[in-house]
Structure formats: C-alpha cells, structure tokens
Amino acid sequence: MTSSLLFNITTFAYLISMLAFFAFLASRAKGLGVAAMSVAYGGLLAQTVAIALRWKESYDMGVGHAPMSNLYESVVFFSWTIVLIYALLDFKYKYRVIGAFVMPFALLGMAWAQLGMNTGIEPLVPALQSNWLLYHVITCFLGYAAFAVACGISIMYLLKAGSESVADKVAGSGLMAMFPPTRVLDDLNYRAIMIGFPLLTLGIITGAAWANYAWGTYWSWDPKETWSLIVWFVYAAFLHARITKGWVGKRAAWLSIIGFAATIFCYLGVNLFLSGLHSYGGGK
C-alpha cells in the first residue's frame, strides 16, 4: 500500500460523499445522509493513513520531513483539516446537511492536488529545516479549515435567509426545508470561527516566532504576513459584528464569506500573484 494509492482512494471517497450529500438534500432520505457521512469518515481515515505513510516514505528516502513542505502537500493537508473540522462539528452538533456545502471544498483540494500537481517527495531547503514548520503549518491550516466550514455554513445561511424573505412558499418544500433554521446556522458559523480565530492567531504568532528565530525579524510586512493580518482583521470584525447593532445576520454571514476569500488569497493568491518568502511559490 502506498500513500499515493490511498490519496486517490481519498479523493474518490470525497467525490462519492459529496454526491451522496447532494442526493440527500434532494431526496431527504435519511439513509443517504448517513451514507454520505460514513463515506466522508472513511475518506478521512484513508487520508490520515496516507499522510502518515507519506511521512514515513520521506524517511525511507532519506529526506525525512513532515508532509507539509510544498504546494501539493499543503493542499492535501488543507483538505484533511477541512474534513476533520467538519467531522468535529458533526460529532458535536449533528447537522449533517452542512456536509453538502463543506465536502466540495475538500474534494476540490484533493482533486486539484492529485490531478494537477507534482506529487514527488522533495528534500527540505535550508529555510524550511525547522520544527517551527510543523507548528506553523498545523495551526494555520486548522484555522483555514475552520474558516472553510464557516464559509459553507454562511452560504447556507444566505440561501436560507433569502428563501425565507421571498414570501412563504409551501412550507417545508424544496431544498431549503432540509437546512437548519437561520438561528442555528448563525450560531454554527460563530462556532466554526470560534475554532478558527484562535488557531489563525496561533498560526500568525508561530510564523512570527519562526521568522524571528530564523532572520531576527518577527514581522517584516511580507505580502504573506500582511494578508494573514488582513484575514485576522476581517474575522476580528466578524466577532465584533455579533455585538454591534445592524451587523448581525446577513452582514455577519457576508463577513465570514469575505474572510474565507481573503484566507484563500492569503494561502494561494499571494504565492501565485505576488512575491514573498513562502516556499511553494511557482505552484509546480
């Protein structure tokens, strides 16, 4: 069994899970929801084993390092954290249908990584040879993943809120009937960001600590650093929006979506469009 085979199985599992979630939304058959979630859990397990295997394989090659060192490895890890955070929320709050809006993010990541990227294991360049790499990447990506889940929930919130304001159609019909009430979606959005915000803060701080340790400068307004701060500002605004008149509900949901768009730009856009210190620059 190689990690690459397991990653392919993972991608396939996330595809099946996503389709099952869509079918669940359309048919409202409970069994489909259970099946979709089970396949997602199966995929998460396969991916966990695959990441561990790739880690071991790098040691077998004599270039041992945590599998978080280039674009391919980070996208795979991002996808893993998204399903992990979703699984945690599902475990605690049991609003299964959210999967229909979260699994597409995980699938997109895996499909892009498996089909469009060089999957080879490469040795670490001097700048990345540090234990800080592990702490920095894990905290950042868990934070990003929580924001991805919050974004999915916010999209559901806007759809639901939109359908509620467009007159009262026949109650309980259509896809929206499956959605949790807007009050619950708003609460879940907040809870996901409650997980993401401390982790992003830790991610920025571990990055600063690493930069200080490696270069003697904890903050140099590098585009990546600046964008992480922009993301932090947006979610700080989100957290204050909840106690500010006129900012609850739809505006907060939009802030969550904008926050995730900024997150994605911080993660990918900065490397693809701007220049800076982070390693997977060329995206090859």
Place this chain on the structure above:
Amino acid sequence: MTTQKKDFLHSLWDFFCSLKLTMFLLISLAIISIIGTVIPQGTPHPEYLAQISATKLSLYKALGFFDMYHSWWFILLLYLLTVNLTACSIKRLPHIWKIITQPVTVFDHTFERSLTNVATFSSQEEPVVLKERLVALLEGSFATPVITEADGAWHLFAQKMPWCRLSVYVVHLSIIVIFIGTMVGSLFGYKAYVNIMEGESVAKVVTRSEKELDLGFSVRCDKFSASFYASGAPKEFKSILTVLENGKPVPGLEHTAIIVNDPLTYKGITFYQSSYGDASRFLFTVTDLDGKNAVPVTVLGTEPVSLPDGSEMHVLESTPDIAPYSPGLSGPAANVEIHTPDGKSERLVVYANHPELNIEHAKHHGKGPVLQYKEGDKRMYTGLQVAKDPGVGIVWLGCFLMVFGIFTAFFFSHRRIWVRIQAGTVTVGGNASKNQGAFQQSFEHLVERLKADLTKEKQQ
C-alpha cells in the same frame, strides 16, 4: 459654554467608545493593507519603475505607498484602533468588575424576572434543613454557595469562572503590549547586515538605515560552506564563527557553526545566516609578446574583468599546485574563460611558474597579449543578518496574553446559580455569560438533580 464643551467631550468619548468605529477601523485596515502587498515596498526596482507612468510614481511617492506600513495615515489608523479599544475597555470594565467582585447574592423577585433560566419546586422540609441540604448539593454538583438571610428567606448564590469575563480585556491589553514591544524594539534595537570574508573578522555592522555601528566585540568567519542536493536544490548553508573580545576568542564561542534556522547570540546581538558569495582574488599580469607593458589585473570571485585589448575574462577554477593535474608542471594555475570583442571565446590554463607555456599559447593564437598568473586567494564570504531587539520579549508576552485571552474568551463562561428558599418553595435561577444553549441544558439537569435528591431523601 461649559455645557457645550461638556457635550463636545461627551460625544467625542461616545465616538471613541462606539463599536461602529471598531468595525470601520478593522475593515478599513483590512482593505488599506492590501495596497502594500500589490505595490512593492522599500526602494522600488528599476523594472517596476519602467512599468508605471511618471504621474503614478509621483502620486505613490506623495502618498507614501512605497513604505505604506510606516506612513502617517496607516500609523494613525493603528493609533485610532488603540484609542478605540482602550476607550471601549474603560467604558465597560467597571460594570464587569462589579459583576465579578460584588455579585448579586440576594435572589429577589425583581432580579428573578431578569433571568431566562428559572425553575420552582416545593418541599415540606424545614427551611433550615432544606438550606443545609441545598448547600451540600450545590457544593457537590456546582460550586460552594454564599448564604444570605433576607426578607424571611434563605438566598444561596454560587458561581464558576467569574474571572473569564475579563478575558476580552486581556486580548485588548495584549494588542497594546505588542505595540509597546515593537516600539521598544525600534527605539533601542536595530537590524543590520554584514559580510565577513573567510579568515577575517569585523567589529562594525551597517544598519538598514545605512548607519555604521560598533558591535563592541568582533566576529570572525573561520569558514563558510554550502552544500546541495543531487537535484541542485540547496541543502545547507553553514558559517563557522568565532566571537572575539579584544582579539581573543570568547570561551564557548569558538568555531561555532551557524546555519539557516540556527543563529548565534552574544550580548543580546544575534547573527543569522543569510547569504554568501565568492570573495576570491586572483592576480594576473598582461604583457606584450616580448614581456613589455605589463599591466596588473585583479579578478574578484566569479566576476568578469576587462583586459587591455577589450576582451573580458573570468576565472573558472584555480589551484595552488598544478602538479596533480599536469605531471611535470608545478606551481599555481588558473583555468580562465576569455570572450574577445569580436565574439569569440576560449578557455585556457594560465600558469605562474611556466611563463614559457603562457607565451607559447599567445603566439599560437596570434600576436598576444600574454597572460601571466601570479597568485590566487580562494575564499568565500558569508552574509549575516545582525539583529538586536530588546522589545521582542514584550512582544511575546503580548502574544501569550492574546492567545490566553482568546482561548478563555471563547471557551469559558461565567455561570451563576441562585436559589431562594421561602415558605416551602425552592426557586432556582441561572445565568451564563456565554453559550446560552449549553447552559440551559446543564441548568435543567442541575434542577432535576436537586429535585430528585430532595424528594428521594424525604421518602427514606
């Protein structure tokens, strides 16, 4: 006049206390920060300048876009945010402080109406016995209550984690602490850069603002080495450094290796492996075929150098002794590449101890000139970042406070339970500072437990 002044100060205070200002500042900072990630910061490259028009350039310069994170308007926004969060905290803190230090211990009817979680049940038990039992039960399943007797009733008050109400202010404070740390760093610290050649030492470094600074000691580079993976990607950059005080090595800091991600610190000044280069010097002379008109030529590292006849030369490799490569010959030699003005290029070996071979080569190729090698000094230099930042500890303290504050703000809740025992009726009230849904469940659970325990013991 005074009322007007008061009104003005009042509305100014309200302005700085408003959450709308917070939202405005956070969103503005997020949007404005984008500018500096799109427009290159620092001294712009000529290629970038060629891309933009002169009007744009002067506009950007006037607005401070090339150093926007230190521009007055960006700093002003940060100051406003600091004033805003300080004002908000000052406004709300006394009220929160009162909740923590002077809790409502008497559970009267007016207060009862302000709570969302209230339950009532009756008991035939003597009020004093009932009180003792409830105290014991609360102690066991929630927290030790404060007992007050008022208006002919017993009032119990118990709470958990009152201090977590302060966590938001800890986060606000942490931001100010971080700002103080950065200011200490920029006032009393510096960032500098220094190149040291192998075998040489330096006692001065050049700061980013081009100022020369005395270290107070010196640093010698004993050796620099770079290694690469088979793919050509860099594997390790390593400098061996020795710290010298009055020319003598400091014990424990002799021949210390530093690599990227593993710096060296002495007297609060840290040296980071940052870059490297070739600092070799090769000495040649160029003469006519008959040995006249000698011109000395010095080649630095891998840099090309112009020869008197207009061609360009650079050194490919050199050796202090050619014997192992060319039996029968001896002494220093250099392998060089020459590009002539008419576009031809050739590679040749130039010797120090065999001028006849150098002349022969020149004759073979025309009328000269003749290249003579004298000696080579092959070595590397290491480029080090030098930093002194006495504020960094304060920044980490601020970061710690921030993480601690955020975690307690999100994951802890101040929970309070009141119980009133009056004329055979037990009234329980509850309140939490956060996570109302979860609290409601645990409140109902607690009430069930109190009820069950009291009735069970009565039946025995």
